[in-house]
Amino acid sequence: MNVRYVSAVIVLFCVLLISSNSAVVQAVDDNEPRTLTPLTNFGQLGVEDLETNYYALIVEWTQKSSLDSNVYVEVCYIDPRLALATDVLAGKVDEDTLEEHIQQLADIYASHTPFKIKLSHDTDAKRLDLREWEVTLTNDKGDKYVLTDVTGGNPELKASYSRGNFYQADYDVSFLTSGEQFLDSNTKWMSLSFSKGDNHYEITWDFQAQASALEMNVFETTIKILISLLTVLLCIALIATRPKVSILNERFRTNQ
Amino acid sequence: MRKMSSVLLAIVLVLSVAAMGFAQKKPLIAFSQCTMNHPWRIAMTNDVVYWAEKLGVDLIWNDGEGDAAVQLTKVRDLLLQNPDALIISPFQATALDPVKQLCDEKGIPLVCIDRSIDSEPGTDMYISFIGKDNTKISKELGEFVAEYLNEINGEYKGNIVEIQEAVGSSATIERYNGFREAIEQHPDINIIATQSGHGYRVEGTKVMENYLERFPKGTIDIVYTHSDEMGLGALQAIKAAGRTELIGRLVTIDGQRAAIKTVVDGEHLGIADYAPYFGEAAIKSILDYLEGKPVEAVQMLDSNLYHMVTPEGKNFTENYYNRMLAEDLFY
Structure with a gap:
């Protein structure tokens, strides 16, 4: 018993x-958890694994949404690690110039916040003009900047698995952030909004959620x-x- | 005199307009796909359609429905429209060989992609075969398997089961022979069973289920399938049967995103890349030929091996998988 x-x-x-x-x-x-943490301390920026992480960084920082009537937008925040990886892959940086290059990046991010924006449409290449939209960058602290610095935008025929053939215009854009770094280690979220007439769309990177x-x-x-x-x-x-x-x-x- | 000038002006205008129309006429290219019942084939067709639009040619195409006789009939339909060139991915080498004669008779340049026909490329109107070297790719995959078995067993020893592609296609024959070229260098590595899964996932599952019944745990070291689709089917069978010793022991050829993911996840040992992107090379070759430029009779496109066995392989594979996600690539 x-x-x-x-x-x-x-x-x-x-x-x-x-x-x-x-x-x-x-x-x-x-x-x-997938850690979505923007790099804000440029002292931590190195080249280790950047070449092999290039596409992982793009996947991590890219968000997709649809704008009005079949126009799609894909936005990638160019985190400093991604900026450096791009330059390393393009052969613009080597060991001798790395330190100087990182300092240049730190200077740029002190007053600019760069993104790559891709607008696409299945058949109509004429509807891909980013300049028709008012694009605004905001964060949880109430900082707000309207996009003025836009380059690129020549529509090209592209192909992908889920969409087949479509037209896409790639823009390199940068928000001029009044001489201060837009993201710091305390930033909880940042958001990019697209407005045209009554249409308003918003894309948010929520660091707090992570x-x-x-x-x-x-x-x-x-x-x-x-x-x-x-x-x-x-x-x-x-x-x-x-x-x-x-x-x-x-x-x-x-x-x- | 004024009347004469008006007539002359009218003639000049008509001729100019006609010449402009003639100059702007796009080449018409016909494409015969052997089947559309497979993601690899769908991706290949999408790629040909994409490059036709990108390079400014008109394209007509049809589907051979996975039957050599049907494909031959459909090739005749395409040729009735008098295209400037024909691209074909033949279902079988011998059964589709008469296509060359049809093109020769009509003076239509012929380009074979992925699979060839029996005739020699570079003869008469068969201007080029564009493919990937199946023999080389499968041989490299065989060498990779042999080295892996040596690493895990301490010697070049092990048993392999094989699931073949569609019977009779040039790709099947080459993937069968190339793999053996590497494996036969090691007498203690044996291919203990080989059977066709006809290229389809569901068939891959069926053949693997049969192997798992025939060969108990510990008697299979590697599963080699000629395509990712059959490999993914085989993986389903392995998981369903609870044969966990075979997880991470699968090697395949192709490189589709779902399969690359299983490599990254450790369920798949390795993939030799055979992506279906032939459209650019095929259409550019035809445009060169139509402009009177020389075209290589045999063009072999590059290939890669994806695995996680070495740190370099891991980096390369993970980066490629992320690229597939970033650019929404299927292959």
């Missing part, structure tokens, strides 16, 4: 421990660890307070 009792408690303990721990592992795997996801993940993990610990303590308490064999035998004899 007593042996069965202890065995049952130990089995229960193991099952609960394994299930709660696997739940923790599962939670970590499923909710692994931090919240991370915090939520830490919270869930902590709760699960606490539940595991409580289960262990409960099991230990049950084992410690079990009736002793001698007492059980005595009761058994008395009953007989």
Whole structure:
């Protein structure tokens, strides 16, 4: 009787421990946050892995949306790491010029915030004029800048897997941010809005959401660890307070 | 005199307009695709359509519906429209060889892409074959497999099962032979089974299910399929059967995005790239030929190997996968 009792408690303990721990592992795997953190400290900017990370940076910083009636917009924030990777791939930077180049980038970002904007339409190349739109950059601190510096925009025929053939105009744009760096380490979000007449579209890079996801993940993990610990303590308490064999035998004899 | 001048002026105007119309006439290129029942083929057709528009030619095309006889009939339909050139990706080398004779009779330049016909490229109106070197690609994949087996087993030893492409196509024959050229260098590496999956995912699953029944755990080291589609089908069968020892032991040829993702995720050992992008080379070759410029009889396009076995391979593969995401590429 007593042996069965202890065995049952130990089995229960193991099952609960394994299930709660696997739940923790599962939670970590499923909710692994993608860190979308703009580089704001140019002292951290190096060339390690930049060549191989070039497309990963583009994927990370690109957002897509549709503008009115079948015009699509793809916006990529040119994070300083992406700017450097582009220059490295183009052969504009080598080890000798790296330090000087990073300083130049720091100077540029102190007063400019660059993006690449692609407008596309399946058939009509004439509807891809970015200058018809008022493009505004804002952030959570209330800074607001209207786009004036636009280059490029020659429509070209492109092809992609999901869209087949379409026309696309690529623009290199830069917001002149009044002599100060637009993004800093405390920026929670930045947003780019496109306005034309009654049409208004907005694209947001939410840095806070990433931090919240991370915090939520830490919270869930902590709760699960606490539940595991409580289960262990409960099991230990049950084992410690079990009736002793001698007492059980005595009761058994008395009953007989 | 004034009447004479007016008539002359009218003649000059009519001739000018006619000449302008003649000068602006775009070349008409016909394209015969052997089947559209496969993402690789759809991507190839999209690429030909894209480059036709990009390079300013008119294009007519049709689908051979995965049948050599149907494709031959449809080629005749295309030739009835008197195109300036014909591009064909033949379903089978021998069965589609009469296309050359049809082109010779009509004086229409012929370019084969991906797969050739039996006739020699560079003879009569068969001006060029544009492909990738299947033999070389599959040989390199075989060498990669041999080195991998040596790394994990400490010796060049292991068992391979193979799922072939469509029976009789030049690609199947070359992918079969090229892989063996590499494997036969190592007597203890054996191809223990080979069967056709006809190029389709569902067939790849069926053939793999059969292999998994025949060969118990521990008797297969590598699964080689001639295409990604069949490889993805085989991977489904491996997962469904719970044969986890074969996860990450699959090698294929093609390089479609879904398959490259499985390489990045560690479910797929390696892919030899055979992307279906022949449109640019084919149409530019035809335009060169029509302008009287020389065209190479055999043109082999470059290829890559995607894997995560070495740090260089990992970087290269991850970067390419991200490029596929960034540029929305299927291959």
